[in-house]
Amino acid sequence: MGETADVVIVGAGVQGASLAFHLARRGTAVVVVERESVASGATGRSSGFVRMHYDLEIESRTAWASYPYFRDWDAMVGDGACDFVRTGFLQLVTPVHADALRANVAMHIDLGISSRLVGPADVADLLPGAITDDIEVAAYEPESGYADPAATTAGFLAAARRHGARVLQGRRVAGVTLTGDRVAGVETSGGAISAPVVVDAAGAWAAELARTAGVDVPVEAWRHDTAYFGLPAGHGGRFPVVIDDARQVYFRPEGRELMLVGLESGNEVGGSPDRPLAPQSEATIGTMVDAVCARVPWMANGTFRTAHGGQDGISPDQHAIIGPAGPDGLFLDCGHSGTGFKTAPAIGASLAEWILDGAPMTVDLAPFSLERFAIGRPLVGEHPYGPLWR
Ligand SMILES: Cc1cc2nc3c(=O)[nH]c(=O)nc-3n(C[C@H](O)[C@H](O)[C@H](O)COP(=O)(O)OP(=O)(O)OC[C@H]3O[C@@H](n4cnc5c(N)ncnc54)[C@H](O)[C@@H]3O)c2cc1C
Incomplete structure (x- = not known):
């Protein structure tokens, strides 16, 4: 007799891990299957911003519902640490978007966000x-x-394991198996696992996996480079997390000695998620330096340390795709479009409710359904700062 589970989660990124924790703590037999190692996808390269500022209400709501996990990790999760550093967050926009920003902040305040x-x-x-x-x-x-x-x-996975979850690393899911129009489990590189529920949390590979269950999920690979720079001597790293829409750049401290920088523009979309990540070009690093120094000229005395690329799954409207789709028992948790770290706690809690209770309660995730694309109702921010702003 092969392995069995109540729920198989494909992908041990932050989304799969949060869901595993929330399911396991309610007594669900969960198996997480990861083709490489924990956090080897987008999660391991993520810039880790924890902010609530979005132009889409449901996204701010999800980030805000996730915030208590970061602030009170020990009480909320209990194993490991999320290493949250409260620096404050600044959103800078050009004057042309000043009214949109005012409207967004009003929306955030209505939600109770500080x-x-x-x-x-x-x-x-x-x-x-x-x-x-x-x-x-x-x-x-x-x-x-x-x-x-x-x-x-x-940390999420340690807590999930404490509640009985199993995490299988180095095991690729070749496909979802079906019995008629129901999910029967998964076929993996290490054998079959029977389960009535399978969750596709496979990041940039989510479309490939969903296709094996006959479901067309519009998720492509989105590549994004970040770099670390040494702060000028004696600086101390006391500045907030910043998204600078005017300069199309973001930056934050990394401890007391480094600044992490990413560009909001020029990120490549499409292509196989299995193609190697390209090394960062001097031109990209130069663009980062120019953009940061245009805002904080003191970084002209900073030093380049290292750079790396990462990739996430991106959807056509740049918002996540979450919920049941296709055959009975298949759930999606993908397409996080470069912004699915800070929202993972509440998405895991809500998707666990959807799977176990039939409806998401912590946050109503229904707006993130796959169906929105077929019916022509993509998620669009009420007061965007530009066509591609998230
Ligand atoms: C450079 C970068 C910076 C970012 N910065 C931020 C930020 O500041 N704040 C924020 O909120 N978000 C940020 N994001 C986005 C965020 O990191 C992602 O949205 C989030 O990590 C997605 O988590 P995930 O679990 O869905 O995907 P992933 O972490 O990609 O996990 C998916 C996992 O599935 C596995 N997998 C795929 N196919 C299979 C298969 N067939 N069988 C078994 N396993 C499989 C992969 O190996 C992978 O480990 C950033 C993303 C990048 C790339």
Whole structure:
């Protein structure tokens, strides 16, 4: 007799790990199957931003429902650590998007999120040495910051294991198996696993896996480069997490000595998720340096340390695809489009409710359904800062 489970989760990124924890703590027999190792996909390369600022209400709501896990990890999860660092978060936009920003902050405040509008002088206080002459208004979230995505994932999985979950690494799921129009389990490189429920949390590989169950999921590989720079001597790393829409760049401290930088534009979409990640070009690093120094000129005295690329699954409207799809027993948790770290705790809690109780309660995830693409109702932010802004 082969292996059996109540739920098989394909993928041990932060999404699969959070779901495993929330299912296992309710007594569900969970097996997580990972073709490489824990957090070897997008999660291990994630910049780890924990902020609530979005232009789409459901996304802010999901991030806010996730926030208590980062703030109170020991009480909420109990194993490992997420290493949350509360630095505050600044969203900078060009004056042309000032009204959109005001509307978004009003929406956030309505949700109970700790956010406020700040002017150029406040920005200069929060981000010492910043150029602020192109800023009319910005948003500041004092409770936000960053966490360690690989540690978060390992912590969720340690807690899931404590509740009986099994995590199989180095085992690729070749396909979902069906009996008629029902899920029967998965076929893996190490044999079959029978289960009435299978969750596709396979990141950039999610479409490939869903196809084996006859489901067409519009998720492509999205590649994104980040780099670490040494801070100028004696700086101390006291500045917030920043998304600078005007310069199409984001940055945050990494401890006291480093700055992590990523570009909001120029990220490649499409191609096989199995093709090697290209090394970062000098041009990309140069663009990062120019964009950061245009905002905080003191980084001209910083030093380049290292760079790496990562990839996530991206959907056509750049929002996650979550919920039941196709044959009975198949659930999707994919297409996180470069923003699925901070939302993983509440998505795991809500998807576990959907699977076990028939409806998501913590956050109503129904807007993220696959169906929205077929019926022509993509998720679109109410007050975007540009066509590709998330
Ligand atoms: C460089 C970068 C920076 C980011 N920064 C942020 C940020 O600051 N804040 C934020 O909220 N989000 C950020 N994101 C997005 C976030 O990291 C991802 O949305 C999130 O990690 C997705 O988690 P996941 O579990 O869905 O996918 P992944 O972490 O990619 O996990 C999927 C796993 O599935 C496995 N797998 C695939 N196919 C199979 C198969 N057939 N059988 C078995 N296993 C399989 C893979 O090996 C992989 O480990 C960033 C992403 C990148 C790439």
